[in-house]
Amino acid sequence: MDEPNSVSFMRLLSDESTQSTLSSDSELYQTQILDLLPSAQVGCPNHNNRIYLNSGPEMTSQPIRNMLLCLQAKRDVRDMRKMQKTRIGFWESWRRSQSINRRRAWEQIGEALRGLVPWQRTLHTIESRFGVGVKAYFVFLRYLVYLNLLLCALVGGLILGPTAFYGNGNNSDFFLKFETNDSVLDFFLGTGYLDRSPVFYGFYSRGLLDFPCLNTPLLYLYAVVSIYLISLILVVRRTVVGYKYTSILGKRLNTFVSYKIFCGWDHTIQDPAAAVLKHSFIKNDLKLFLDEQRFTLREAQRTHGQWIRLYLLRIFLNLIVLFLLSGAFFLIYFATQMSQSENHKRRHWLVSLILQFLPPITITTVNMFLPHIFRKISGFEDNSFTAQVNATLVRSIILKLGSLGMYLFFTFTANYDQCWENNNGREMYKLCIFNFLTAFLFAFFINYPRKLLQEKFPSSLMARLSGKQQFLIPFYVLDLVYAQTVSWVGVYYCPLLPLIGLVTLIATFYIKKFTLLRCCIAEQRMFRGSSSSVLFHFMLLLGLAIAGVTLSSNFLRPSLVPFCGPFGNGTSAINVIKTCMETLPSPVQTTVYFLSSETFAVPLLMGQVILLTFYVSWRRANSKTIERLKHMLVMTTSDKHFLVKEHATILRRKKRHPDSAQRNKSRSPSQGPGSLPPTQDNPKEIL
Numbered sequence: 106m107d108e109p110n111s112v113s114f115m116r117l118l119s120d121e122s123t124q125s126t127l128s129s130d131s132e133l134y135q136t137q138i139l140d141l142l143p144s145a146q147v148g149c150p151n152h153n154n155r156i157y158l159n160s161g162p163e164m165t166s167q168p169i170r171n172m173l174l175c176l177q178a179k180r181d182v183r184d185m186r187k188m189q190k191t192r193i194g195f196w197e198s199w200r201r202s203q204s205i206n207r208r209r210a211w212e213q214i215g216e217a218l219r220g221l222v223p224w225q226r227t228l229h230t231i232e233s234r235f236g237v238g239v240k241a242y243f244v245f246l247r248y249l250v251y252l253n254l255l256l257c258a259l260v261g262g263l264i265l266g267p268t269a270f271y272g273n274g275n276n277s278d279f280f281l282k283f284e285t286n287d288s289v290l291d292f293f294l295g296t297g298y299l300d301r302s303p304v305f306y307g308f309y310s311r312g313l314l315d316f317p318c319l320n321t322p323l324l325y326l327y328a329v330v331s332i333y334l335i336s337l338i339l340v341v342r343r344t345v346v347g348y349k350y351t352s353i354l355g356k357r358l359n360t361f362v363s364y365k366i367f368c369g370w371d372h373t374i375q376d377p378a379a380a381v382l383k384h385s386f387i388k389n390d391l392k393l394f395l396d397e398q399r400f401t402l403r404e405a406q407r408t409h410g411q412w413i414r415l416y417l418l419r420i421f422l423n424l425i426v427l428f429l430l431s432g433a434f435f436l437i438y439f440a441t442q443m444s445q446s447e448n449h450k451r452r453h454w455l456v457s458l459i460l461q462f463l464p465p466i467t468i469t470t471v472n473m474f475l476p477h478i479f480r481k482i483s484g485f486e487d488n489s490f491t492a493q494v495n496a497t498l499v500r501s502i503i504l505k506l507g508s509l510g511m512y513l514f515f516t517f518t519a520n521y522d523q524c525w526e527n528n529n530g531r532e533m534y535k536l537c538i539f540n541f542l543t544a545f546l547f548a549f550f551i552n553y554p555r556k557l558l559q560e561k562f563p564s565s566l567m568a569r570l571s572g573k574q575q576f577l578i579p580f581y582v583l584d585l586v587y588a589q590t591v592s593w594v595g596v597y598y599c600p601l602l603p604l605i606g607l608v609t610l611i612a613t614f615y616i617k618k619f620t621l622l623r624c625c626i627a628e629q630r631m632f633r634g635s636s637s638s639v640l641f642h643f644m645l646l647l648g649l650a651i652a653g654v655t656l657s658s659n660f661l662r663p664s665l666v667p668f669c670g671p672f673g674n675g676t677s678a679i680n681v682i683k684t685c686m687e688t689l690p691s692p693v694q695t696t697v698y699f700l701s702s703e704t705f706a707v708p709l710l711m712g713q714v715i716l717l718t719f720y721v722s723w724r725r726a727n728s729k730t731i732e733r734l735k736h737m738l739v740m741t742t743s744d745k746h747f748l749v750k751e752h753a754t755i756l757r758r759k760k761r762h763p764d765s766a767q768r769n770k771s772r773s774p775s776q777g778p779g780s781l782p783p784t785q786d787n788p789k790e791i792l
Contacts, residue, residue: 168208223247227618232371234379235576239621242578243614245641249589250610252339256332256596256603263328264600265303267321271314290454293538294461295531295599304534304601306526306670317688322671322681329597333653336593340645347639366391400489419486426482426500433471433504434511440467441515464516464532465539468508472587473543476501476580498579502644505587509536510651513594517658524669526598533595533602540588541609548616548624556624576625581617582641585610590648594655 169179224247232240283298291297295305302308311321369387374380407415440463459466479500483493516532552574559568592606599605659678672678686694699705 223250224614231618231621232374234374234376235621238578239576241641242576242581243617245582246585246610246614246617248343249585250607250614252336252589253592253603253607253610255335256592257607259328259331259335260596260600260603263324263331264309267314267324268303268309268312271312271321290458293535294458295534299534300527300531304599305530306598306600307524309600309671311671318685320681322676322678323685325600325671326678326681328600329656332596332603333593333649333656336649340642340649344639344642344646347642397489397491415487422482422486426479429475429478430500430504430507433475433508436467436471437464437508437512438515440464441512445516462535462539464512465536468512468536469539469543471508472505472583475504476583479504494579498583498640501580501583502647505583506590506647506651509587509590509594513651513655517655526670530595530598530602533591534599534605536591537588537595537602537605537609540584540591541613544584544613544616548620552620552624574625576621583644585613586641586644586648589645590651593649593652597656597659 169182172179172182174182224243228240228243228247231243287297291299299305300307309321309325314320314324366387371383374383444461444463446460476497480493480497483496483500486493486496488496512532517529555571555574558565559571559573562568588606588609592602595602672681686697689697
C-alpha cells in the first residue's frame, strides 16, 4: 500500500512495444541506434581526437588519465602530443614539460598530505569489512576530535597564553607544587594538586594584564563565548549540509525495490566475508521494506476496537517509560545529595571515593540499561521497525540529556562555602573521567573476555546466553553526544576540559576500533540513520543548547569568595562588561546600547521572520521543482524506450522490404504525413 501523498509514476508504452511482432534481430537494431546517440559519439576515438586536436594548449596539457576517453583514444592523444613536440620550439617544449613536472609534484604533495589525515587507512579498513554505516560512527568521532582541537586552540590563545605571559596575580609557588596530603586519587577526583592547577576556574585571576577593555576576565569570557559560537556555527553547518542532501534525495527514492537491488551495493568492500555480509544486508533491507509494506497494509485493515485497544496499550507502556525516567531522575538526585554531604569525608577512603563518584556511577548505570529496556518496550507497541528505532532513540536522548540536565540543576543550585565554580568544574571533570573509564573497562574486561569465551567454548551455556556482540551505532553515538555535552557545559568551570576531552576521544577511537574488529560481528538488521549525519549533529545541537542555558546563568551569578577565578571579589561577567563599556567613546556606547535595546529587537525580529519565510518558500519551491524533474526523468526514460523500439521496427521493415523503402525515400518532404519517419541515416530527427 502506498504512503500518503506519494507520487506514483507509470512508464509510457506503445501498442507495438507491448506486442511480440519484433524479430529476434531487433535488439541489434536497438544497439545500432544507441551507438548513434550523441552520448555514445562523445566516447568515439575519432570524435575525441578531433576535439583535442582543435583544443588549445591548456586542454592539450591536461593529464591523459583525467580525460574521459577510451584506451585507444588516449593512445592517439599521446601520439598527437609527441608529434606536436616536433612542431613547437625548444622553449615552448621546455615550458610545457616544467608545467607537467610542477603539476605532478603538487599531486604527490597532495597525496602525501591526504595520507597524513588521522585514521584514514583505519576508516578504509572498517568500511571494507563493515560497510559505510559503521564507518559513519568513526567519522563522527573524528569530527569531534577536530572540533575539540579547535576549542583547545581557543583556550590556549585566549586563556593559557595571557596567563602564562602576564601571570595570574597569585602565589604561583603555592598553586603549582605538591603538598604532603596530595595523592594519586586527586587526578581522578579533581582535588588536591589539580584544584590548584590551571585545570580549574579558581587558578585564574586578573594578573598584570588589567586594562579596562583588555584584561584576564574579558579574555576568559571571550574564550568561552567564542567556543560556544564556533561550536554552534560548525554543528549547524554540518546539520544543514546533511539535511540538504537528505531532502534532495527524498524518502521515496529509498523505497524503490529497483534502487535497493541495483544501487545498494557497497563497492568499497574488499573482504569476501564482508561481501557475504553485504549480501545479507541487502536481503535484510528488502525484508524490512516488505515488512513495512505488510505492516502498512495490516494497519489500514484495523478495526476501531483494535485501534482503541492498541492506544490503551501504548498509553500504558508510555506510563511505564515515564515511571522509569522519573525513577532514574530520583536516583540521580539521591546520589547527588549523598555525594555532596560532608559525612563521607570521615569514612574509609574507599567508601569516600565511591560516594564521591556516586553521581557519575548512577548516571552511567541508568544510561547503560534503560535504553535496552526502552528497546524491548517499543517492540510491544505494534509499530514498524523504523518507528521502533526512532522511539527508542527519542527516549534514550531524553534519558541521557535529561539526566545530565537534572544533575546540573541539583549541582549548580547547591550552596558551597568555598569556590562554587571549582566544585562545578570538579563534577564535570569526574563525569568526563568516569565516562572514559567505563568505556575502557567494558572493552577490555567485559567485551573481550566474552569474545574469548565464545571462541574457546562456543557450546557452553554462558557463551549461548551471552550471544553475539553487535556494534550498536545509535547507542554509541549517544555516548559521544553525552561526552561532548559534558565538555561544553564544563568549559567555563574547567577550561582544560576540551583538552581532556580530546585525549579521551582519541583513546576512545582506538578502544572502539579494538571492540569492533576483535569482538563484534556485523549487525543483521541495518539502522537506516547510521549513514546519515543529520541525526548525530541534531543531537549535538540539543547538547549545545543545554550548555548554552547553563552558561547564561553564570553571567548574573557573582563569585563571593576572594581570589576565586577572574570574576572574584563579588564581580560578575556583566559587571566587567559594563566597566569596559563605560570607557568607550560616547557614539560607540550609544550604538551598543541601541543594539541591545528593545527598539532594535523589533526590526531584528521582523527581519528574521521575513528571512525565515523566504527560505521556507524557497524550500517548498525547490521541493516542487525536484518532484517535477523526477517526473520528467521518468517520462523521458519511457519516451526513449518507446522511440528506440519504434525506430527498430522501422529498420526491420526496411530490411524486409528494401524496394518499398527505396520508393519512400524518393518521396519529397512536402508529401505530408504519408512520408516515412527518418531512418538510421539521420537519427537526430527522431531523437
